[in-house]
Amino acid sequence: MEVNRSSVSVGTRVMAKRRRTRTFRRLLPVYLFILPGMALFLLWTLYPMLDALVMSFFQWNPNPAATSPFNGLGNYTQALSDPIFWRAFSNVLSYTVITVAGQMALGLAVALLLNRKLFARGLFRALFYLPVVTSWVVVSIAFAFLFSSPFGPVDWFFGDVLHLIPDTQIWLGSTTLALPTLMILGVWKGIGWNMVIFLAGLQSIPAELYEAARVDGANSWILFRYITLPLLRPVITFATVILTMGGFGTFIPMFVLTQGGPLHSTETLLTYAYTNAFQEFNFGYAAAITYIFAIFVFLLAIVQIRVMQRKVEY
Numbered sequence: 001m002e003v004n005r006s007s008v009s010v011g012t013r014v015m016a017k018r019r020r021t022r023t024f025r026r027l028l029p030v031y032l033f034i035l036p037g038m039a040l041f042l043l044w045t046l047y048p049m050l051d052a053l054v055m056s057f058f059q060w061n062p063n064p065a066a067t068s069p070f071n072g073l074g075n076y077t078q079a080l081s082d083p084i085f086w087r088a089f090s091n092v093l094s095y096t097v098i099t100v101a102g103q104m105a106l107g108l109a110v111a112l113l114l115n116r117k118l119f120a121r122g123l124f125r126a127l128f129y130l131p132v133v134t135s136w137v138v139v140s141i142a143f144a145f146l147f148s149s150p151f152g153p154v155d156w157f158f159g160d161v162l163h164l165i166p167d168t169q170i171w172l173g174s175t176t177l178a179l180p181t182l183m184i185l186g187v188w189k190g191i192g193w194n195m196v197i198f199l200a201g202l203q204s205i206p207a208e209l210y211e212a213a214r215v216d217g218a219n220s221w222i223l224f225r226y227i228t229l230p231l232l233r234p235v236i237t238f239a240t241v242i243l244t245m246g247g248f249g250t251f252i253p254m255f256v257l258t259q260g261g262p263l264h265s266t267e268t269l270l271t272y273a274y275t276n277a278f279q280e281f282n283f284g285y286a287a288a289i290t291y292i293f294a295i296f297v298f299l300l301a302i303v304q305i306r307v308m309q310r311k312v313e314y
Contacts, residue, residue, distance in 0.1 A: 056287035068284075075288035085289065088260075088267040095183055095268070096247030102187035104239055107194020108232075112224075114195065115202045125199075129192035136189070136252040143185045144257055147171035172257055175265040182253050182266060190246075194239060201235035202228070237308040241301050248297050269293040 056075055058068040079085045114125055131139060147154050150168040158165045171181045209227050218226075229236075251270040254260060260267035260275065269289055277286035 052287040053291060055284055056291055058284050060284040060287070062281065062283060071284060075285045076292065078285060079288050079292055084264055084267065084272060085269075087264050088269050088272040091179060091264075091266060092248055092250065092268040095179065095186065095250060096244055098183045099186035099190065099247050100240065100243045102183070103190035103194050103243060104236070106187065106191045107239075108198050110191060110195045111198035111202055112228075115199060125195070128195050131189045132192040132196075134189075137256060139185065139189055140253045140256040143181070143253075144172065147181055149173075173262055175262050178258050178262065178266045182257065185253055186247070186250065190243065194243075197235060197239050198232065201232045205231050233308065237305060240308065241304050244300060244304065245297055248293065248300075 057071060057073070059071050059074075061068045110128055114121055114128075118124070146152055149155050149170050152171075154171070155165075155169055159169065169177070172178050205228065209231075210223055213223055213227060249270060250268055251274070254266050254268055254271050255274070258266040260271040270293070273286040273289040273293075276282045276289065
């Protein structure tokens with residue numbers, strides 16, 4: 001019996017080893033396929049992230065021959081007591097709240113309109129999506145022209161034509177108007193992306209639900225409130241999380257149009273980190289700012305997903 005048990009055990013191990021070998025051979029092409037992307041991720045993403053984390057605990061000197069004194073949590077405590085840091089955080093929080101709400105509301109409205117049978121519907125979809133595939137630098141320069149003073153089209157239309165503003169309005173040079181102007185740019189550029197996401201969600205809703213509700217006498221608002229919105233909740237959750245991360249990570253329009261000014265009124269966490277790193281050469285402090293930013297966005301994304309992932313009822 002002992003011999004038989006031993007033989008069975010050896011046979012089982014041999015068969016398990018053969019199965020693992022066959023599985024490895026079957027999956028080897030998959031591993032080889034993802035290996036280049038994984039190598040690039042490790043080299044260009046993971047390594048810089050870990051290096052920046054180490055850097056955030058030092059008074060980092062970019063000169064390899066110089067010493068970099070260990071600072072512990074000094075950079076983090078400096079950030080939390082820095083009024084400019086909190087101004088930048090307040091700016092990016094306001095920017096994110098307004099642009100996310102504006103993009104999602106207008107994107108859903110456009111998606112509802114273009115989900116119907118309309119003449120040249122494909123053309124309208126392409127036009128709304130065009131700003132999404134246009135470079136941030138290009139649209140930022142275009143907005144600089146639109147909102148230029150005193151000869152910009154916006155100044156001319158609202159001042160000379162409608163007489164709603166003074167003849168000359170310094171949009172991007174005003175501490176009160178610069179950030180709202182950038183918010184308009186952010187909302188305008190993101191409508192097309194939200195339109196596509198919501199169109200995909202709308203087209204996945206069974207038409208039978210609407211037909212049954214109409215038979216019961218439901219109007220358009222009832223259909224939207226009790227069928228469309230509940231069934232779009234996963235799409236709304238996805239869009240909210242992605243847009244929130246994108247809003248907090250906004251950098252290019254502020255850098256191109258205002259450089260964080262005037263008087264830090266359009267400063268964001270990333271523009272402030274860039275200024276500290278590449279203008280003041282305070283790399284350790286800049287790394288600490290980016291990690292505070294990353295931790296906050298990560299926790300916020302988890303909260304958003306937990307809050308919005310509820311059971312769908314309709």
